[in-house]
Amino acid sequence: MNRVMTGIAKMRCRVFPLFFLWVLFAPGLAVAGDTGMELSSVVAGVEAHYQSLKDFQADFVQVARILSYPEDQRSEGRVYLKRKGLMRWDYSKPSKDQYYINGDEVIQYSTEIRQARKVKLSGKGGVRSPLVFFEGLKSAEKDYVISFNSDSVFDRSTRYVLQLAPRDSKAVALRRILLFVDKQDFHVGRIDQYDLYGNVTELHFRNVKINQGLTDSFLRFKAPAGVTVIEQ
Secondary structure (H helix, E strand, C coil): CHHHHHHHHCCCCCCCCCCCCCCCCCCCCCCECCCCCEHHHHHHHHHHHHHCCCEEEEEEEEEEECCCCCCCEEEEEEEEEECCCEEEEEEEECCCCEEEEECCEEEEEECCCCEEEEEECCCCCCCCCCCHHHHCCCCCCCCEEEEECCCCCCCCCCEEEEEEEECCCCCCCEEEEEEEEECCCCCEEEEEEEECCCCEEEEEEEEEEECCCCCHHHHCCCCCCCCEEEEC
């Protein structure tokens, strides 16, 4: 993920939403937590819930708590996702930027200045789905250790809180990732990322719709007339 973020940082100075592009799962799933359910069962429930979906869209709220900023940085918009690694992020606040992801290609379209920037991440592992629970939890089990999170600050009355810790901090420059899983239907409604510098970014999903028949053309960027495209 740190390699992906390095390339993306050149495209935007504020916190980029796709902080979780490489969220993956790891083995060691037979540990029971305070929830009373085996960890392997929770992960299997998430897997089963999302494997039947062909496409996914939701409103999102992103809240970044950055140590060097006096106030939280809040962004809002809507995300669209389809299997085969196609994603689109439409921001509504504070800007109206759009992001298109196709495999290892990231395109940022700044509607206000009518400029698009394209970053190719070939050779860096590509861009994985930010919603790995949608694509499947078995894609890269070697990269993270998964467990039940035990922080007392989180309410667990209606959700499980899963924690992902990178096995190799040199490969993934993160401290941990948390997934908040609904106990009834195993829907993931929130993702938190903790980096090595004490910064925390939360991503909340609302108004989820599934299997709406999203087309590939809707998820691929096509430069409008008069828009400059810069390759980086």
